[in-house]
Amino acid sequence: MSSEQEAESIRCLVAKVGLDGHDRGAHVVARAFRDAGFEVIYSGLHKSPEEIVQAAVQEDVDVLGISILSGAHDTLVPKIMDGLEEYGAKEDTLVLAGGVIPDEDREGLKEEGVAAIFGPGTSIEETIEFVRENAPQR
């Protein structure tokens, strides 16, 4: 129908998972994504992988950005990926990781299905550009 307006918006969940209590970086990313015209849902601190999966599925987000500073990414990220798979959401969700993630762990996370990892010093423009180019077309 020609009269239907395009109203699509990139939806992102910015998630803090596990025990780390620092979310300044997550706030900065959420704000920058908002200013880029995305719809951002912020999870709040100390969420379990199940809670993140629940939010990602219900909100039907295109992008899930996981911020981890605690070093527990090798345990938590696979749990989130399994949860997404359970609800059939793994295939078309762009999963990003950010925070303190050592180089030697990166390959493992990518095998789990994480599309990109943004460590300290990444410019926010780079992240936004990546999301714009890689957000799933549904």
Add this chain to the structure above:
Amino acid sequence: MTMDADDESLLKDLLTGKHRALARTISKIENRSPGYRDLVSELYAHTGDADVIGITGSPGAGKSTLVDKLAETYRGRGETVGVIAIDPSSPFTGGAVLGDRIRMASTVGDMDVFVRSMSARGTLGGLSTATADAVKAMDAFGKDKIIIETVGAGQNEIDIVRTADTVAVLVPPGSGDDIQTLKAGILEIADVFVVNKADRDGADRTVQELREMVHLGEESGLGSGSGGHHSQEVIDAHDDWDGETDADEDEAEDWTPPIVETVATKGTGVETFIDELANHRAYLVDSGTRAEKVRQRYAEEIRTLLREDVHALLEDELDERGGIDDLADAVRRGETDPYSIANDVLAPVEACVENLETKPGEDGSGPE
């Protein structure tokens, strides 16, 4: 209406209770994806069982926390809950931070509380249509209670919460002097008032002010939605006005909004609030007001849809004339004015419609 195979299976998955299908359907609604109208029109046949509750009130009144406790209590009673949380979006970038979900802490991990955040996305009447359609999707999915939570900052919100059967307005303590309660707007749409943060200073006064306002509304016959407008002449002619009011059947069935005090952070008063929501629901059914309300809502939905379609037609018309920016520039240069432009743009549309109406009679042949 007809759907393609993908939408057929999406509908089937939604009706069999797959969360992903509900989430995807709401996205299609929000995005106005091709075919979404056919999908929504199929949903109607499966709706009508859910209680729809609207919650509004100024920012910081504690809506999200109260909604969280409501959802928790309903879940404790074995009922499933859908929540639509509405947040504003930036008028400049369209971006939004949708933050109500954070406060839904009591029910995380429980998939039977389905929370969905929505933003305005800046289209004319678009949000209220999208919200009403998302309610349809949750209703068809089988949610027992659907809660719509809005920011409560403007007239636009009123349209949205009116999608609900019962509207609760949260009034935080100390939210202004008594003249505020006389102003038109958000307070008028309340079926239930909630003074949240009732443990704070000024709560008693706020309750008192609301009570006076509700009482005034009753006396003048202008209580919520009664539609009892009487001229001063009529009132003067009846010294025994109270008796007259009671004799009037419609007036006797009026709903008087109760005032509930809650402390959402502690869960205090939530049970009472739920009882009052149930009372209002019972009143709607018993008085026959529900049928009336549902009819009004559908009428409004039809109007909104038509307005959106006509709006789109006119946008096309504007594009053909070089776009709204050029036209606005012409006004700025003093070459024309908005009224003339509106006339010019609409004239061919009007002519076309008139032509359609008269054509069969004119040339003697029926419509093609």
